[in-house]
Amino acid sequence: MGWFDDNFIPALDGVAYGLLLFVVAAGLTLAFGSGGVLNLAHGTLYAFAAYTATEVADGSWPGLALAVLAGIAAGAAGGGVLAVMTAPIAGRGHMAQAMLTFGVALVGGDLLMTVFGKDDPQVSVPSALEKPVSILGHNYPGYRLAFIGVAIALGVVGWYVLARTRIGAAVRASVDDPEMLAAGGISPARVRSGVLIAAGALAGLAGGLGAPIIGPSTSVANTVLLQSLLVVVIGGLGSVGGALLAAILVGEVQTLGVTLMPDFAPYLMYATMAVMLIARTARFGPTGSRV
């Protein structure tokens, strides 16, 4: 009990952090798995949404709701733009799309700085969420605890949509067998656009909800992109369940890891990725993918 008690807060924080990364990475893995786009502008969509949410939020509850909606709208709009831009090169493979989205990320990052300034703005959340909440005898920031609850609810909804609805079936089919899907009367191009917009909306949702946790700054796009790429790589490209486990793992490595192994903390995340890649290659073969 002593060890658990000593490390309860970092462990819980790892879950909060991991769930945030999961929402981001879910979009990234969806765009890759179903849309076929390796979207290197995904972090920029997060940043765009976080800046937008920070502008909208005024510290009231309706303000918070509006901020999250504005974040989703910003992310979805960005996803729509990417869908249009990547459509003409859809057949030219992942490298061409990666280069295009990388360029979009660079230009987008500059635009964000021009529009929102180079300050790191602070988002205002309702004061009730700024208070510490007592949990098992420890204090933990109220907003993060609420976020954990919201993210779990979102995960359940996401799983339901993917696994149990017609839209989800179409999305899964577009990964496994786009030709069969087309034969069934659903245009793979439309599914692809829809998936990219949905993936953008997920980045936007994460940015809107996550702004008080990983706030908007000039470096946030790269930080978020890098960490969600790690999550996707560890979890297996295109696998949402894998992404969830990987996100929690990356979250814990960054919180518990800092507590338990402070000297190695900066390297832990990459070491984890290396170990996971080797393990997966040994188990599933060199492609390692089980979509």
Add this chain to the structure above:
Amino acid sequence: MTPASPISRRSFRVSAAGLLAGALAFTAACSGSAADDKKGGSSSGTLKIGLTIPLTGVYAALGPDLQNGFQTYLDQHGGKLGGHKVELVITDEGDGPQTSVPSVTKLIKQDKVTAVVGLSNAATVAANVDLVNDNKVPMIGAVGRPGEIKRQDYVWHTSYLSEEPGVAAAPYIKEAVQGPVYAIGPDYQGGYDQLRGFTETFDKLGGKLANPDGKTKWTPFPATNNFQPYFNEIKNSGAKAVYTFYAGTAAVNFVKQYKQSDIKDIPLYAAGFLTEGAVLGAEGDAAKGVFTSLNYTPTLDIPANRSFVSAYQAKYNALPTMMSATMYDAAAVLDKAIAAAGDKVTPETVNAQIANTGKVDSPRGPWEFNTKSHAPVQKWYLREVKQDGTALSNVMVRELGTLG
């Protein structure tokens, strides 16, 4: 977490260049309009003073505090320093030397200013030391000062030495806390200087750090924005108080997360920047009860400060910060030095007279330059964040003695 990739730095530079161009255009526009204002007055009597302050970058929020402090002194003295009409030429300091060196160069070579004032960042000062010494133009820094300056002749500071907030606070903390103190700070030069001031003095007085290895905990800078894991270690260390230094966004994150963590009731002491200026507004109520050590508080109850604060508040509708006060003093120093230079006002004669400034009757209380460090010998104050009227303020608790 992750170090900034070269990509982000490059994109940062590209846009920094764009902003710099904008800032230069802005400056040109400013100096143009100032020139138009010279009605009747003989232009030979007008002096140019260069301000190099952050208009872009991480410290951009400090820019107005700096400029408004200098302007307040000018407004109170009919826009004159030492009997001469003054024209301000403002250039961008940006994030560091790549922006500030061209800015200071322009001020010296093109505008032929009498003095360069401002410079929030110690790295900026360090990069310009040779430039101002070679051209014999005085440079008065109002915030960060590098630990060692090899050519001190033309370099002055109205602020303090980086280790002084910690040196000033350590004896009081030793008495007040009566137990182990946990030291934590950002992993870069500014953090080392600030924390060393505290830990070395605290150690000499027989104080013990609560850190398990007896050394300051360094957090990756600027990547750390989640302090929860560190707070956990502080909790488990049994610390009776925490001493730290953070500035900017890191300060906001640190203070907000501190007050929502397991260690929210452990007293928090810090170098003044943790709760200074714009940062305090962003921290809000979470900053209440934080103790900081600095050479200025707007609540200091002396005549020089009362008139400074009321003039500043009347014009800018905000409380002055330490940066406003040190810039105000830079103007006061120049006022004296230019007057003393008589009819031979050149950057060189003004610099020679700065050395003879003597006591400056400052909003922070009287101070004078240390002849070696060219930085103030001044009183230090312990301040506590409290509600002051409608706003939060760093309210004076007690004096911490004189350093410098």
